[in-house]
Amino acid sequence: MKECQYYGICGGCSPQSSLEIKIKNASELLKIQDFEVFSLESRSFRARCELGIFHDSLENLHYTMRSNKDFIKIENCINLLPSIQETLPKLLFVLNQKEWRDFSFKLFALEALATQNKEILLTFIYHKPLKEEWKNKALALKNTLSSLLPFTFHIIGRSRGVKLALEQDFVIEKLEILGKEYFYRYDEGAFTQPNPKINEKMIEWILNNIEKSKGDLLEMYCGCGNFTIPLSQKFSQVLATEISKASIQAAKFATEANKVSNIRFVRLSGDECIEAIKRLREFKRLKGICLDDFNFQSVLVDPPRAGLGSKVCEFLSQFKKIIYISCNVASLKEDLEILQKTHKIHKFAFFDQFPNTNHIESGVILHKI
Numbered sequence: 001m002k003e004c005q006y007y008g009i010c011g012g013c014s015p016q017s018s019l020e021i022k023i024k025n026a027s028e029l030l031k032i033q034d035f036e037v038f039s040l041e042s043r044s045f046r047a048r049c050e051l052g053i054f055h056d057s058l059e060n061l062h063y064t065m066r067s068n069k070d071f072i073k074i075e076n077c078i079n080l081l082p083s084i085q086e087t088l089p090k091l092l093f094v095l096n097q098k099e100w101r102d103f104s105f106k107l108f109a110l111e112a113l114a115t116q117n118k119e120i121l122l123t124f125i126y127h128k129p130l131k132e133e134w135k136n137k138a139l140a141l142k143n144t145l146s147s148l149l150p151f152t153f154h155i156i157g158r159s160r161g162v163k164l165a166l167e168q169d170f171v172i173e174k175l176e177i178l179g180k181e182y183f184y185r186y187d188e189g190a191f192t193q194p195n196p197k198i199n200e201k202m203i204e205w206i207l208n209n210i211e212k213s214k215g216d217l218l219e220m221y222c223g224c225g226n227f228t229i230p231l232s233q234k235f236s237q238v239l240a241t242e243i244s245k246a247s248i249q250a251a252k253f254a255t256e257a258n259k260v261s262n263i264r265f266v267r268l269s270g271d272e273c274i275e276a277i278k279r280l281r282e283f284k285r286l287k288g289i290c291l292d293d294f295n296f297q298s299v300l301v302d303p304p305r306a307g308l309g310s311k312v313c314e315f316l317s318q319f320k321k322i323i324y325i326s327c328n329v330a331s332l333k334e335d336l337e338i339l340q341k342t343h344k345i346h347k348f349a350f351f352d353q354f355p356n357t358n359h360i361e362s363g364v365i366l367h368k369i
């Protein structure tokens, strides 16, 4: 990573983040010796970014990253997908023209979310109220960027409590998994995997390491259906749950786009999912779904960084197979201590989802003892 002039300064990457060190630290912490490692490009891999916007005394805009308490001006980030890297300087060039002063006034952050098929969603975040007229200028910006770059742009404006979108607030991602194409809707503001190529590898790894089952799958923290859609071919039926409304809508879109008919997506938090499965509480959101029709033998969890916690882990102990995807080895360690009382690790893999940082993604498949 020495080729990046901001390495160690901008706060995006971390020194001492070589894959060897990460794997050594993580495998020692988790006390595992038998694992696979998946690692791809260490640059041009990241599909999303959040940048600050600094206005200098001449009213020119600059991109910034927050490093500790300071803001560091940056011009590029070599971790980002090429389409975002190409867009950033052109966008800044346009916005620094006098006629864009109104549009940029009180702009304080920019988010970009790109797909592998070169759609880019740009979200402009302001410290000023946004009015409908903003959309006219946003449309002009979309047209200008489209004339300069071979990408499809979608533009969103955000200010406190207001979100204005031109036509759509999502992009369509295409993943290639074991030679088959899958389509997903990635909504602005909802979780999506940041590294599309490693994401494909994670899904393939699960598919390659689970057998086709006559039983059903319960999924918690399913997001936009990232794992659910390809994995559904391995099970009779799937019930997939998630807290975010936008993600559940995106997941329902994915069932249609991929012509899958054996999945039911329901908006339920982790705790609500447990209450529903244990029949402790009835949910209107489960209307039309008969839980007695499911024969859950496997469960898939991909929780946020905090991990599962003891309540969810204890709930998982009833399943024959547990597939656990984790973005935080510290919380995974705590959860595995509970899960290994009833289950044995069958397969383990590390995925370098976040190159140049100290983070690593893990995949664990556990079988009931």
Ligand SMILES: C[S@@+](CC[C@H](N)C(=O)[O-])C[C@H]1O[C@@H](n2cnc3c(N)ncnc32)[C@H](O)[C@@H]1O
Pocket (backbone or CB within 6 Å): 191, 192, 193, 220, 221, 222, 223, 224, 225, 226, 227, 241, 242, 243, 244, 247, 268, 269, 270, 271, 302, 303, 304, 327
């Ligand atoms: C690491 S993401 C994984 C999403 C999905 N598996 C994927 O690969 O895109 C974690 C997901 O958990 C959801 N989530 C966060 N807190 C939750 C909770 N308490 N109950 C259920 N889902 C939650 C988030 O909205 C997010 O979609």
